[in-house]
Amino acid sequence: MLYIVGFGPGNFENMTNAVTSAIRSCDVIVGYTGYTELLRPLFPGKLYHETGMTRETERCQKAIDLAREGRDVCVISSGDSGIYGMASLIFELAGDFAEIEVIPGVTAALSGAALLGAPLGHDFAIISLSDLLTPWELIEKRFRAAAMGDFCIALYNPGSHKRGGHLGKACDILLETHFAQHITSI
Amino acid sequence: MLYIVGFGPGNFENMTNAVTSAIRSCDVIVGYTGYTELLRPLFPGKLYHETGMTRETERCQKAIDLAREGRDVCVISSGDSGIYGMASLIFELAGDFAEIEVIPGVTAALSGAALLGAPLGHDFAIISLSDLLTPWELIEKRFRAAAMGDFCIALYNPGSHKRGGHLGKACDILLETHFAQHITSI
Numbered sequence: 001m002l003y004i005v006g007f008g009p010g011n012f013e014n015m016t017n018a019v020t021s022a023i024r025s026c027d028v029i030v031g032y033t034g035y036t037e038l039l040r041p042l043f044p045g046k047l048y049h050e051t052g053m054t055r056e057t058e059r060c061q062k063a064i065d066l067a068r069e070g071r072d073v074c075v076i077s078s079g080d081s082g083i084y085g086m087a088s089l090i091f092e093l094a095g096d097f098a099e100i101e102v103i104p105g106v107t108a109a110l111s112g113a114a115l116l117g118a119p120l121g122h123d124f125a126i127i128s129l130s131d132l133l134t135p136w137e138l139i140e141k142r143f144r145a146a147a148m149g150d151f152c153i154a155l156y157n158p159g160s161h162k163r164g165g166h167l168g169k170a171c172d173i174l175l176e177t178h179f180a181q182h183i184t185s186i
Numbered sequence: 187m188l189y190i191v192g193f194g195p196g197n198f199e200n201m202t203n204a205v206t207s208a209i210r211s212c213d214v215i216v217g218y219t220g221y222t223e224l225l226r227p228l229f230p231g232k233l234y235h236e237t238g239m240t241r242e243t244e245r246c247q248k249a250i251d252l253a254r255e256g257r258d259v260c261v262i263s264s265g266d267s268g269i270y271g272m273a274s275l276i277f278e279l280a281g282d283f284a285e286i287e288v289i290p291g292v293t294a295a296l297s298g299a300a301l302l303g304a305p306l307g308h309d310f311a312i313i314s315l316s317d318l319l320t321p322w323e324l325i326e327k328r329f330r331a332a333a334m335g336d337f338c339i340a341l342y343n344p345g346s347h348k349r350g351g352h353l354g355k356a357c358d359i360l361l362e363t364h365f366a367q368h369i370t371s372i
Contacts, residue, residue, distance in 0.1 A: 006296075008202065016292060017206065018199035080296045087304035102300035106202060106290045110192075110266045114288035118273035122320070123328055125311040125337060134308070138336070142309055145335025149328040151311060 002067035002097070004087045006080035006105025010038045014111060018103045023074050030063040031076035032056075039076065060089050068097055080107040084128055084156060109154035124152035129166045130159065136166075143170050147177035188253035188283070190273045192266035192291025196224045200297055204289045209260050216249040217262035218242075225262065246275050254283055266293040270314055270342060295340035310338035315352045316345065322352075329356050333363035 003022045008014035023029060028047045029039065036050040049066075051059045063075045077085030087102055094100060113120045125146040131139060146153050153174070157167060189208045194200035209215060214233045215225065222236040235252075237245045249261045263271030273288055280286060299306045311332040317325060332339050339360075343353060 013204035013207070014202050014290065016194065016200050016202050020203065021199070080292075080300075082296065082299045082304045082306050084308075087300075088307035091304050102303065104200065104292045104296040104300040106266075106292060107296060110268065110290040110293060113268045114266075114273075114290040117288065118268045118277050120268050121274035122270075123311065123313045125309065125332070125335075127309045142335040142337065145331045145337070146311070148334075149311075149331025150324070151328065151331070 001072050002063060002090070002094075002100045003072070003074045004081045004085075004090055004100065004102045005074045005076050006082070006085060006103065006107070007035070007039065007076055007078060008106040009108065009111040010078060012042050014106050016103070016105060019105060022103055023076075025072065026074045027071040028063075028066055029074045029076060030059055030066070032059070035076050035078055038078075056086065056089055057093070060086055060093055064090065064094055064097055067099060077105075078108075079111075080105045083107045083109075083126065084130075084158075108156060113154070120152050120154060122152060123149075124154055125149075126154045126156065127170075128156040128158070129163060129170060130156070131163075131166070139166075140169070140173060143173040144177050147174050187258045188249060188276070188280075188286045189258070189260045190267045190271075190276055190286065190288045191260045191262050192268070192271060192289065192293070193221070193225065193262055193264060194266075194292040195294065195297040196264060198228050200292050202289070202291060205291060208289055209262075211258065212260040213257040214249075214252055215260045215262060216245055216252070218245070221262050221264055224264075242272065242275055243279070246272055246279050250276065250280055250283055253285060263291075264294075265297075266291045269293045269295075269312065270316075270344075294342060299340070306338050306340060308338060309335075310340055311335075312340045312342065313356075314342040314344070315349060315356060316342070317349075317352070325352075326355070326359060329359040330363050333360050 005019050005022055007019055023043050030049045033050045033052050036048045063073050067073045075086050081087045109126050127142050191205050191208055193205055209229050216235045219236045219238050222234045249259050253259045261272050267273045295312050313328050
């Protein structure tokens, strides 16, 4: 069985019971090194298969191969594995292998919002600032659309230290769009 | 202490460890009757204060009053309490009472997506079809904006049996907007 597991913000408290059960009972935990380092102290004595960033395809293929051989495997993502996580990639690679279960988790929009109070109290959009796999023009277009629709916006900004300018550009778009709306309403 | 708790889709498995701890250790659980009915078999022997739909303000005020008196209180929402849940209302009513902690949960967009596979693999918008407190025109505007921004859309449709026509209207907007985009791109 292949479990695609979202373990939340990284502490034991914000994992679901299904996540802790799956991790405890599986034979192998497969994940990005930064994430296995978070889990190892919480689940010691487990077998971990870990690789670095940009080796996602190889890692997910390994997880599928292990599950095909009959092992119970957890592929881990932080947050929720469906949101910028490994779930899409696993389904792309799995072919006719169907012994797959997605176990949802608390994505960063929710755990971050909980720390702030209740900033996402109504309809909202989740947008990633990462332009590794998404053209920047599409990201800009989504910011404009979200501003025009008066959505709250939860911003994912992984590797933000490498992309200092993107957050500023995104804020400029929001200010421009809201300013344009204001002018229209006058 | 007042805990604003999101208990996820309703089963024990998809609650976080922090949620089960808070519910087990609190003095009173305050919530909508439909939700306390879900929790009572999982947490028997607790004290529940429950009221029906439309009595949210009264119920949240009661929870704040109990917490001010020194009780540990859990105000419960299904999913995540920040997403169409009780968190905003509690903060509006709490005044200077600051002994509040929001404990995030798995919102329906995540638990629903996990059942389907990985439909929210990229930037997405969460939109509610409920027009009880939001003008329908604003909901339509958000659908148009989300379609123009090429967002995945996770649709919340509480009380859908009373609002049969809204889902159809939303789909029409998405088809129109995508069709318009297609024409533009030709």
